[in-house]
Amino acid sequence: MKPGILFAAAAAAAALPLPAVAQDADLAKKLSNPVASLISVPFQFNYDSGYGPLDGDRAVLNIQPVIPISINDDWNVISRTILPVIWQNDIAGNSGSQFGLGDITQSFFFSPKEPGPGGIVWGAGPVFLLPTATDTMLGSGKWGLGPTAVVLKQDGPWTYGALANHIWSVAGNSDRPDISSTFLQPFISYTTPDAWTFSLNTESTYDWKNDQWAVPINFSVAKLLKFGEQPVSFQVGARYWAEAPENGPNGWGFRAGITFLFPQ
Template structure:
């Protein structure tokens, strides 16, 4: 490569990276994917699992109704998050059962930082499942911790949760569950981005675990000053597991609606 061509490419890259339009698009992409962004958010997300480990010719599906509401209660920035699954799971001797899963509530206290922002808080799980196959049948409590580090090229984040049962159906197994979710986003042009957000599950009660990896693509659309749409699809493959009934692979897809707050 000639020196003249090398100089041109370096100059073009520098101009692109510092241009106001690219910088603004980059900030919009990071804000749309940042789990600590203080905007009212409604998520419609779905996990479709075509193959289950140890269960032949069966599939499963979990549609998530998820919301995020920012608050300054007691003068402290917080994010109240809820997740309600509508699930379909195999059940014997019937073929499948569909209904509500257990409702998860989080209250995340936000500590903004220049390079890394933190969020910590309690979580509770309510046994709202309409069938034993769709929930644990236990009241659970625990904690959530997350860290978010925006980068020049995208976003790095991590979400860790722990929950344990403290009441509920005595005939159901106790719960002691930890999850780890690494989040990596790489920003592209025209609102597109690459993503990897698979959740690692560790059942501390039984010793079972599931470790998937994911790679997908998404698109952020800034509809107006108030509304941002974020649509994505991310296939996830289980690379290591010790369980029965977990996904061999699954497809995670969804659309998120993010609303800016009036200040």
């Protein structure tokens, strides 16, 4: 074959769309990046037990829309919302059952659209705590704010990095305890060519007012599928409470989730 024909054939092949499997794997990998330019709406269910002297239990459905907003050619603002819907029973002794909304956590990450030197991806901005709980036992009763940041690298099938924030209470019910809380989430994940993702992280919180750690270690498996043109990721996992506050959860917990993706 003549070199010119060979070159033309190679160029035509390069211009073809990626195979569907490769596109699915790319979308699955974007889900591992908290500041990816990808609209997603996760519904994450968590169940834990072992609260208080009566071994109370708690189930939380976190609704977590992620919306990237382009502000110029170089920067995005990533809006990440966590809206918890909570059911709990006897988490503080004989305290009965409660059901309703918890407090909303709203984060905004200013993030470059392109990775930096060495492929580093990062974002930083403010985080807000909104006292939206429908029951006093489902929320803090406080308004809060503070800084948040994430840094990560995606290297082949691997994604690894950490997300952190700190929230101080600034207003709210004066009869409720003040808040000074640090959240740390180191994470690592591996995405296969057929869009399976295996993830390990902790979602640790340190309460500076009471000098207490909460350290759940989470392992999950996710699979991205398409229903027609709609990509959806399904997740299931388990966690172990390596450290918890007094009267907090203990032992093993369960996590399951479904995420709807809306590629731009």
